[in-house]
Amino acid sequence: MMIQQKQKLLSLNQFLEWPSLSSETNLCIDANDLIIDDQAIFCLGSKLEKCTNLKTFELWLQGNQISAQNASVIGLAISKLTDISNMSLYFGVNKLGNKGTSHLISRLSNCINLSTLNLMLSGNKIGAQGVQGLQDSLEKCINLQNLIIDLGVNQIGNEGTSYIGSALTKCISLTNLSLYLNDTKISAIGASALSQALEKCFKLSILNIDFRANQIDDEGISDIGSALAKRTNLLNLTINFGYNLISDNGVSRFSQFLEKCINISKLTLSLRKNKIGALGASNLGLALAKQSNIYDFSIDLGFNSIGDQGVSGLWSGLSKCINISTLNVDLTHNEICDEGPQVLNSSLAKLSNLKNLQIYLGDNQIGDQSVSGLGFALQSCPQLQKLDLELYCNEFEDKSALAFGLALSKCPYLQIFTANLGSGLNQQTKFKIKANIFKIKKLIQQRISL
Incomplete structure (x- = not known):
């Protein structure tokens, strides 16, 4: 040898x-x-x-x-x-x-x-x-x-x-x-040329493409999706369409093709700062609901306009991905109020294998009921070990933040906790939240911005 x-x-x-x-x-x-x-x-x-x-x-x-x-x-x-x-x-x-x-x-x-x-x-x-x-x-x-x-x-x-x-x-x-x-x-023309090549890469099992900051529109993302649907060997897919010209129509068509990639176990998708609303996010959720093999999923929809309806549709789909152990969701600056996060909270309870969770909900209009409910939802994730959470620039008050911290203290296996809850809470509330976090028995690392 x-x-x-x-x-x-x-x-x-x-x-x-x-x-x-x-x-x-x-x-x-x-x-x-x-x-x-x-x-x-x-x-x-x-x-x-x-x-x-x-x-x-x-x-x-x-x-x-x-x-x-x-x-x-x-x-x-x-x-x-x-x-x-x-x-x-x-x-x-x-x-x-x-x-x-x-x-x-x-x-x-x-x-x-x-x-x-x-x-x-x-x-x-x-x-x-x-x-x-x-x-x-x-x-x-x-x-x-x-x-x-x-x-x-x-x-x-x-x-x-x-x-x-x-x-x-x-x-x-x-x-x-x-x-x-x-x-x-690159525009849709370049994306289309590349998609034709991907159709002929018959043995691909791992694919990573970064298209950030180009001029790719609905036609471009649809062509890429069409090529991916023909690559049934794909196990690991990372694709970044951030900072392009994609709307609901393009995401919806891409989602239909994504449904056919049934063997994917790790998926990372960025659509940050495009022109995506509730319809696009909901259709993406429908596609995800059919990805039964996924155990590691990351989605960045930050700086779009999906609103409560989009959050509800996305998380309804995610709740069907029962094998997920690592989940990263960025919904920063998306005109989200309280209805969507309530669906998010109920969906989390269905992900019993979840160990690593990152949720970014900063710069929205999320209120008290959703924040306190999130804490209780996290209690329903029995294997949760790592949590990264952003809730800055929202509309919740001290009472709900305290309820969140108290609920989180009852997550028995949490080891690593990172959070940005914003700077609007009073000093006593900040102290009590940190005190509750320190009650987590297995906690070995924490960083809290208040």
Whole structure:
């Protein structure tokens, strides 16, 4: 049985001065946040070419001023690492541009034994032309199973996204994919191009896509949902549509497709700061009600307008997910009053396997009855061990806050408690709440903002 060599972690200077690295198989070079001149890059490339036995390699060059010419030198050295199977290149926040990115990507075609590739290129002023060659390179990497590409905060646009999609269709063995495309000027056209590629990634079981801060609308999210519905092997899905142009119509269509992803066990979905109301949230709840295998679920609907009706619909669906042990729900700033949280409270009582719970309800209009009721609802979660709660900027008074604290003190297995209840309570109330929290016998960590 082969024993994997422990990773050798070296600074840039240590690497350049190392007498012989030809026998190394697992190497990490950390040169983050340095001012590296052309001569040092040339020496790095020359030395790296000699590491012919490398199987696992990490190169950290983030926050430098790596130019297109520098990237070309490094790319040439990487092309000599023909036996490498696991490679991570961290080039975020540099000056690669289209030319440098193209040079770097083109050299990956020589690394035909790659099974894991992490390519981190955020903040490099990359346009569509910079990623055009990705298809030709990844086509040669027929063993690639795990792929992370971070192109966030660039200008690849719809054209660049289509190039990425074309590249993904060549990765026939891909099982684990993460794409960070936040703030890259993508609209529905780009999302549609990517969705067509996802339909052909037949072996995907883990998928993570970050679409934050683009111009994706209802058509874009619907196209992505349609592709996901065809990936029946998906077990773990993380998708971030925050800060886009999505309304109830788009979320409703996406939810219909989500219903068909019946094998998902871990789901993380962000729709923060879009144009979503009660209808979209309720339809999402209907889809969740059919996800019987989910044990870990996170949803961020902060800064929308779902109101009480949306909260009721969402939580009615969540109450059917009886296997959930970890639940994170962010409903900050959503025009919520008291009717919705009452459904939330009754739904919590049905989640008997819940161990980790995060609920953010800050900046709404929630009153006394809902806050005191939340405390009693949490008592009904017999296995609850970790609780993170935000209730700041609401309309409850001291009496209900006290009732909440008293009820929470009777959660027998609670170990970690974090809360922000706002600053409007009087000093005596704050003292009593903290005193009740300290009565929890198994509590080992607490942080309360009052």
